[in-house]
Amino acid sequence: MTLTVAARGDAQRAIDAQVPALVEHLVASRITAGDSTLWGPAAEAEASIRLGWTQAVSVSRPLVAEIVALREQLVERGISRIVLCGMGGSSLAPEVITRTAGVPLVVLDSTDPGQVATALGEHLGHTAVVVSSKSGSTVETDSQKRSFEAAFRDAGIDPAERIVIVTDPGSPLEQASLAAGYRVFTADPTVGGRYSALTAFGLVPSGLAGVDLDALLDEAEAASLPLAVDSASNPGLQLGAAIAGTVPLRDKLVIVADGTHIVGLGDWVEQLIAESTGKDGRGVLPVVVGIDAPELTSGAADVQVVRLVADARATREVADGEIELSGSLGAHLLTWQYATAVAGVLLGINPFDQPDVESAKVAARGLLDARPEPLAAQFADGGIEVVGPASLLGGASTVADAVRALEAALPDGGYVAVQAYLDRIAHPELEAVRHLIAARTGRPVTFGWGPRFLHSTGQYHKGGPARGVFLQVTGTLADDLAIPDRPFTYGQLIAAQAAGDAAVLAEKGMPVVTLRVRDADGIAAIIAALS
CATH class of the missing domain: 3.40.50.10490 (Glucose-6-phosphate isomerase like protein; domain 1)
Known part of the structure; x- marks a missing residue:
């Protein structure tokens, strides 16, 4: 019922190098006992009221x-x-x-x-x-x-x-x-x-x-004792060391479900890791992908692959450089929490605050109060309005040109974040954009539905290493919906959330291009332009 961690390459070397010191310093038992001093004086006040989990x-x-x-x-x-x-x-x-x-x-x-x-x-x-x-x-x-x-x-x-x-x-x-x-x-x-x-x-x-x-709860309880013990076999220490202790740090954590019975775990891990570690210019960026994702075979030096499998030791030999995890859902939930706390120790950051989440909220509230006109598009391509700085877009006149300009702005060690402020139930096809851009650039690409991701990877994008370029996809919202007893509608709210986040990213010097679509045909046109 516990989580099994199997690793090779840099991940295993990180376990070998980091876990003995974590054991020596009693990190696992101190986390369990609620020791708030583990993450340094600046984090102590927050940590003292955040270890009840x-x-x-x-x-x-x-x-x-x-x-x-x-x-x-x-x-x-x-x-x-x-x-x-x-x-x-x-x-x-x-x-x-x-x-x-x-x-x-x-x-x-x-x-x-x-x-x-x-x-x-x-x-x-x-x-x-x-x-x-x-x-x-x-x-x-x-x-x-x-x-x-x-x-x-x-x-x-x-x-x-x-x-x-x-x-x-x-x-x-x-x-x-x-x-x-x-x-x-x-x-x-x-x-x-x-x-x-x-x-x-x-x-x-x-x-x-x-x-x-x-x-x-039985599954989590079965995992709790091994996670609390200061031992080299502690899966929380092993996983925390593997994801935050590689040298140099492989700070793009590519997560793929490959045989596990657990459905959708990557999205939960994404929020836990990104919001916990993305701050002070440091962090680990989770990138949730499918089984055929380009990131799995890119060989990029900053990518660490984590496979969620049915049995980490029986399925096959672990691929070089990868981590394989297997276990019950309850074991996964508790182990990833311990591993994230351990990662905070190794990275030297506070894993319990989220200082940059609020910045986008403040910007959105300001836009809701002021109600400025939407930013003018640089151009339109087949009904898709393209918004972005002229210095980035240059002479672009098509959606494909605009995305190529954004991709060209990728820094060394960079990543692309696709952020879709649309109905995620009605338009799952838009997630294909993630795979297409990853194949084009050879770099990790995250995909987030807005405003959902603002409470997840939104912290990392603004507080972690400033190496992202951002592609927003928003709607024109012909069919709006009132919010009872509020002076703004849902359409105005989601537009303000998108614009507010884009403004905060731009203020931090990160490139943002926004594609405004009218309907499903616009989404199809974006996918076609990138194919």
Whole structure:
């Protein structure tokens, strides 16, 4: 039930070089004991209130019976559809837990009007909604909550019968929700959002959707003792050393599912690693890819491949330079958390804060207040508007020209980030752009759905090594959607989030090109231009 780590090449050399010192300094047992001094004086105050995840299994056990009882009540009332409104760790952990268990959960982590409208409009009479936010101030989640409250009222349904709140004890959201008569679950406040998979934030929506929570916690509990022991066989120490201890640092962590039964783990790991390590100009960038991704065979010196397999020792000999991981979902969740904390020790950064996430939020709020006209396009190509600095685009007159200009701006050791502020449920075909650009450039390419990625790789892009170039794809949003009791719409919100993030990146001197599309034909044209 524990996680098995198998490695060769630089990854194994990093394990051999780093783990003995980690064992000598009692890093594993100090993390488990809540020793906040491991990451240096500057991180001590934050770390002192962020290590509760090491005890999450025992703290969460009493929640299971409450969650199961509520699920039974909802089923008796004809509820067959659970929607989760949350961002970052509040949505990514339940998504991987439910997908792996094979139970349905609608995850609404977007401000795209079409995606929100679909979630609101389908089977409302049989729907219950989990609203997850540590404080309740997250603009996306607050907007979604308002929309479901209004939709339930319009349908003659009392929102208090259908909305379940997950938040921190004493938060403004808890106080308001209790006053409104909502069912409220509180989580351990000493756990940050991206480490919250095994707390109420991961368990309430998953359990209400039908996941066997006792089995998940059993898996994590079986892994907990090996992770707490100061031993060379500790998989958390091994994985942390392999991803953050190579010399020179292989700082592009290419993650591929290759036989594992776990569905979507890479997206959860992406947020955990990127938001935890991307700061102070340092960090490790997770790059989630498919089995045929160009990054797997590029041979780039800064790429570290991690394969998620069924059995790391029995399937085949580990490829040179790669890491293979196998284990249960519960073991993966807890081990990656330990490994991330260990990576913070090795990189000399605080793995519990996210200082650059707020910058994009501030920029978006400013744009919502000011409502400036959208930036003028440099040119249009077949209905696709191309926005970017003239100094970068030069004489470009087509989408293909614009992307080539962006690719030409790649620095040594650089990467491309494709960021799509569109409906991810309706347009999964856009993810093909990631593979196409990786094949063209020979460099790692990340793909993020906005605004979801702002709570994930958004921290790394602005706080990690400044080696990224950025391709945004946004919509013109002909079909907008109002947000109840707010002076802005979902269309205005997602446009401000895209523009705000682009502005922050540009201020940091990083190249950004934006492609505005009207419809699915525009998406198809982008894919065709890059093929």
